[in-house]
Amino acid sequence: PPRFAVIGHPVSHSLSPFIHARFGRQLGIELEYVAIDAAPDNFDASLAAFAAEGGVGANITLPHKQRAAAICGNLSERARRVGVVNTLTRTATGWDGDNTDGLGLVRDLTGRHGQDLRGRKVLLLGAGGAAQGVAPALLDAGIADLFIVNRTDARTDALADALGEPDRVHPRYFNDLGSIGSFDLIINATSIARTATGELVLPGSLIAPRCDVVDLGYGDAAIPFLSWARASGADHTIDGLGMLVEQAAESFRIWHGVRPDGDAVYDELRTHES
Ligand code: ATR
Numbered sequence: 001p002p003r004f005a006v007i008g009h010p011v012s013h014s015l016s017p018f019i020h021a022r023f024g025r026q027l028g029i030e031l032e033y034v035a036i037d038a039a040p041d042n043f044d045a046s047l048a049a050f051a052a053e054g055g056v057g058a059n060i061t062l063p064h065k066q067r068a069a070a071i072c073g074n075l076s077e078r079a080r081r082v083g084v085v086n087t088l089t090r091t092a093t094g095w096d097g098d099n100t101d102g103l104g105l106v107r108d109l110t111g112r113h114g115q116d117l118r119g120r121k122v123l124l125l126g127a128g129g130a131a132q133g134v135a136p137a138l139l140d141a142g143i144a145d146l147f148i149v150n151r152t153d154a155r156t157d158a159l160a161d162a163l164g165e166p167d168r169v170h171p172r173y174f175n176d177l178g179s180i181g182s183f184d185l186i187i188n189a190t191s192i193a194r195t196a197t198g199e200l201v202l203p204g205s206l207i208a209p210r211c212d213v214v215d216l217g218y219g220d221a222a223i224p225f226l227s228w229a230r231a232s233g234a235d236h237t238i239d240g241l242g243m244l245v246e247q248a249a250e251s252f253r254i255w256h257g258v259r260p261d262g263d264a265v266y267d268e269l270r271t272h273e274s
Pocket residue numbers: 062125126127128129130131150151152155189190191192195197198199
């Protein structure tokens with residue numbers, strides 16, 4: 001069968017092999033999908049080894065999404081806009097790069113959670129790889145305004161510039177969060193919970209009436225932020241499990257030409273969680 005992989009560091013807890021195996025079974029498509037751990041210095045060599053062993057497609061996760069974009073022969077328009085890639089497809093001469101994270105998030109929010117993103121005032125916390133991956137799709141989904149706040153201001157500005165929509169995209173300082181107003185949708189795209197370097201301490205004034213709050217992480221990593229959101233009066237709180245499944249479904253479509261239904265595997269993962 002054709003060989004696929006997720007390449008990251010750490011990667012042992014990745015759910016992608018499970019999700020892609022389920023999709024393959026659902027559609028009667030044979031495939032092999034493994035997890036490859038590659039330290040930052042080792043990404044290029046790991047990818048080359050994977051290709052030499054017949055690898056035809058790879059999902060790229062932390063911390064390699066930027067490097068993956070740099071090695072591509074061709075980038076999709078949505079990957080080029082922000083310079084991060086989560087899906088590589090082997091070509092005759094190298095790799096094509098795409099990014100399905102943003103579409104995955106939007107599909108989860110609009111499909112699974114029945115949300116209408118149009119006209120919403122959105123706060124994006126973080127400006128790293130995860131934030132870069134989802135920002136273009138949020139704009140494409142018709143949100144009214146995207147405020148970006150990140151601990152390191154230079155990264156906030158770089159992401160805002162890359163998005164190229166100064167009328168709708170507003171970089172703001174982290175220290176101004178208390179006076180920035182309130183939002184309809186708040187998305188945590190920082191890695192704070194994963195790195196255990198601290199906790200986001202945010203003012204409850206960010207939460208507008210009927211505000212929905214999303215953490216792009218899932219499992220334990222999503223608990224602190226979504227607990228804060230519930231305690232501060234958020235309407236719906238949504239973790240990143242649905243986005244994970246939907247970005248995988250879109251990668252699967254790129255590789256196999258058919259789009260699997262994410263609901264069954266999503267339900268299965270939720271059941272395992274509790
Ligand atoms: P990812 O691909 O998960 O986005 P990343 O590119 O390393 O990983 O980005 C991590 C994000 O979490 C960044 O927005 C980072 O802020 P900086 O750009 O200032 O580093 C944010 N982050 C991580 N730890 C943080 C902390 N303790 N407080 C605030 N932000 C934090």
